[in-house]
Amino acid sequence: MNAPTYNFAYLDEQTKRMIRRAILKAIAIPGYQVPFASREMPMPYGWGTGGVQVTAAILGPKDVLKVIDQGSDDTTNAISIRKFFAKTAGVETTTSTDAATVIQTRHRIPEAPLRAGQVLVYQVPIPEPLRFLEPRETETRRMHALAEYGLMHVKLYEDIARFGHIATSYAYPVKVNARYVMDPSPTPKFDNPKMDNCPALQLFGAGREKRIYAIPPYTPVVSLDFEDHPFTRYKFDAPCALCGAEESYLDEIVTDDKGSRMFVCSDTDYCEGRQAAGHRGVESAAPHKEAANG
């Protein structure tokens, strides 16, 4: 007798059909949150159950899957999701943005430009951009129906009144195709311009909140702002300490308990690619050598 195996990509076929229908409606109505019957997955909420379900519904045997967590291919979350699909779907996995056909991401958009034919799947914790302003789902539904987004502008204005600038630095609200205000998931606002007119398809899955939404390729995505306080990207004012990149999003790494720190690219694939091409930062180490025992 054969040992029991998983269905291809874990989910049963009826669940995949339900998710696939939601994805088609999400693409047809850019930025609108389509409810779906989210399943329990073999990982806790907050670990990307929404993104995993979207990936499972679209993934095929010819796909090459990349998973990143805060830009890194090497964190527990990214590795475990890659292993999950390698085991249940047998797909090839990669850390290269360029080689991937499906990229599941938590909280970053890769630095390397995406191309047509690629699919970027976002893990989303709270899909409703108005949720912290209006807790009732019935009300936020109506606000989206009426395109009544004044409250969001008040929130950004209160930032300016309190801090002198729009202090929202991640999950920065965007307007998709001049209609729906959408939460881009907790990506840094540095990444917001990459969503605009992107050649790749962008899908968003929120498992706990049971919502799927999408940005089709070549769709206008505008970060909300004011004429006198235009949207600005934000990054640490330093080059990457390992590859010297000036234009990438940086993580701050505390290196000791005396206040020393270094800034490195959050996108590990981008940083390693630059280092392999010969770019060096101020703290580029010589090739790693094991210390002699004793």
Add this chain to the structure above:
Amino acid sequence: MAAMTIELQPGFADKVLSAQSTFRTVMEAMARPGQAMPVLDVVDGPSSMMAGVAALALTLLDQDTPVWLDHAFASAPDVGAWLKFHTGAPIVARPDAATFALIAKPASLPDLASFALGTPEYPDRSTTLIMQVSSLTAGQTFHLRGPGIDGTTALTATIEPCDLFARLSINEALFPRGVDMILVDGRSLVAIPRTTRLASSGV
């Protein structure tokens, strides 16, 4: 009633992977409106049903999706039985109760407002129309624009009714409510989601 035995046509040879590859085709089509995409894993469905429509039905329909058939499909002896056997989708008489509408002869397409258009709060609760058209390679050229299209794209097709895009202007008037459409010629698909607009048309 005289018993009539109908030899049902088969479904996908590999339910899982054929549905996946067909879904990726229709997802790409929906993400790039106006561009023809080929269905790779086709089945020999009912004789009046194009291979692309049969593959879409097996990929997207199940017991949760009421389906409406136009007169040509509804009166074909094998279509209803084939859909029920392979998908379990309930066949409904009212187009506004349908998640999907399968249309064999779009020349007699009913008024688009008779389908489900969704509500302002839930615009996704709308009918997706799957229509068999005469050609997606020859005929009139339509220049389309909208999300998924880099600038404009040209769709050359022979579509009846010939005023289809004029009828689709309800999508612009009602947005975000509206209907999404998948045009099928043989095994080739073109999607016209509700955001797609006619930039210009010529011969």
